Amino acid sequence: MFWKYEWKALGLIAGGFLLTYYLPVEALQAAAPIPAAVAESLFLVRWYAREHVLLCLVPAFFIAGAIGVFVSQGAVMRYLGAGAKKTLAYGVASVSGSILAVCSCTVLPLFAGIYQRGAGLGPATAFLYSGPAINVLAIILTARVLGMELGVARAVGAVAFSIVIGALMHLIFRREEAVKAAEQAAMPVPEVSRPLWQNGLFFASMIGILVFANWGAPASSTGFWHQVYAAKWYLTGLAALLLGAVLIGWFRVAWSRVMLPGLAVVGAGAGFSHHPLVPFTAGVVGLSAVTATDKGELREWFDASWGFAKQILPLLLLGVLVSGLLLGRPGREGLIPSEWIAGALGGNSLRANFFASFAGALMYFATLTEVPIVQGLLGAGMGKGPALALLLAGPALSLPSMLVLRSIMGAKKTVVFVSLTMVMATITGLVFGALA
Numbered sequence: 001m002f003w004k005y006e007w008k009a010l011g012l013i014a015g016g017f018l019l020t021y022y023l024p025v026e027a028l029q030a031a032a033p034i035p036a037a038v039a040e041s042l043f044l045v046r047w048y049a050r051e052h053v054l055l056c057l058v059p060a061f062f063i064a065g066a067i068g069v070f071v072s073q074g075a076v077m078r079y080l081g082a083g084a085k086k087t088l089a090y091g092v093a094s095v096s097g098s099i100l101a102v103c104s105c106t107v108l109p110l111f112a113g114i115y116q117r118g119a120g121l122g123p124a125t126a127f128l129y130s131g132p133a134i135n136v137l138a139i140i141l142t143a144r145v146l147g148m149e150l151g152v153a154r155a156v157g158a159v160a161f162s163i164v165i166g167a168l169m170h171l172i173f174r175r176e177e178a179v180k181a182a183e184q185a186a187m188p189v190p191e192v193s194r195p196l197w198q199n200g201l202f203f204a205s206m207i208g209i210l211v212f213a214n215w216g217a218p219a220s221s222t223g224f225w226h227q228v229y230a231a232k233w234y235l236t237g238l239a240a241l242l243l244g245a246v247l248i249g250w251f252r253v254a255w256s257r258v259m260l261p262g263l264a265v266v267g268a269g270a271g272f273s274h275h276p277l278v279p280f281t282a283g284v285v286g287l288s289a290v291t292a293t294d295k296g297e298l299r300e301w302f303d304a305s306w307g308f309a310k311q312i313l314p315l316l317l318l319g320v321l322v323s324g325l326l327l328g329r330p331g332r333e334g335l336i337p338s339e340w341i342a343g344a345l346g347g348n349s350l351r352a353n354f355f356a357s358f359a360g361a362l363m364y365f366a367t368l369t370e371v372p373i374v375q376g377l378l379g380a381g382m383g384k385g386p387a388l389a390l391l392l393a394g395p396a397l398s399l400p401s402m403l404v405l406r407s408i409m410g411a412k413k414t415v416v417f418v419s420l421t422m423v424m425a426t427i428t429g430l431v432f433g434a435l436a
Helices: 002-021 025-031 036-070 073-080 086-098 107-116 121-133 136-146 148-172 174-186 196-213 224-230 232-249 255-271 277-292 297-327 338-344 350-362 370-379 384-393 399-409 411-435
Strands: none
Touching: 002 036, 002 297, 025 036, 036 107, 036 196, 036 277, 036 297, 073 086, 073 121, 086 121, 086 148, 107 121, 107 297, 107 399, 121 148, 121 174, 121 411, 136 148, 136 370, 148 174, 148 384, 148 411, 196 232, 224 232, 232 255, 232 277, 255 277, 277 297, 297 350, 297 399, 338 350, 350 384, 350 399, 350 411, 370 384, 384 411, 399 411
């Protein structure tokens, strides 16, 4: 039983999450003087726990677990494996990553899922970069706020980066990839338990929950995107209904086991209509109970999702704490003063572009927040080249994500991936700054 063997880990993770979620930073500041950088670190980790763990990471954990259990290894190897056609593999990786519009931390469990399932290092890292970097909404916002020039440069640079970085990772570690391709070629093709279209709807329902629950407010208060934002929780609910129907129809879950959590969600929604996180949490708890108490493949799904949560969540929270301590929050000071950063980013020198990519790689950007941050830095004298370097390196990397990547693919590959991203961002920024 799960509770018999995992209660300690569950208690520690749940306790750590609740501690950060309800962290009384203001009360601590009132009771005793706290260094400003420490306060910023605590504010940032509390914000992260409230805004990203339940809405972003938990759905991503379930999607990653489902990839490991329900996606045929043969399908992963066919489209993303070390021996797959390169044009197909990198095309699928870049497109599938870009439709998610997630941050550098939320993409990690999804990357771990396909990588551990047999995806080649090149396509997997192309997916890893494309998820947070090729964000259609962020690119549109960049063009509207920072200008069409930077918007187009970011779009072209991000698409090219995902493919080039993936290809270079494959080239650098080609011996390991050749061994992996040979091993995969010798593996028997596993049987498929259900048709592709059923799995497609299953994953579409979970991706719908992830995307719509995190849909951000557009710049305009009118128009189509604002209507989508206004209906985000209704759309999230429809995706959840689809997931429930899939569980009943194709996974043979008794309708009563799905209906009881569903009624709890409806009740929570009625009682806390102005706090949608409450019914969302009820849904997460209900899905966990349904899958954890199953004796078949649903239990395997829960175990895989829980494994990703244990591996990733503690490192992310630790990384966010360190990031906040060093760099603070947008508009706030950490140990490194913001004027140092703004002063180092003026002009279009190699140093300015490298520093922009380096600072962006360490900072944590929630989805779409990089645009107002860069807007403020441009107002403080930042050059257009360093601005593009930060936009290309920042959303795809962060100190928390580096800590997790090391646990997934090892220190050597993580260092190479981070270095390639920073070097390419620096060079691209330098070229763009000279042409702009």
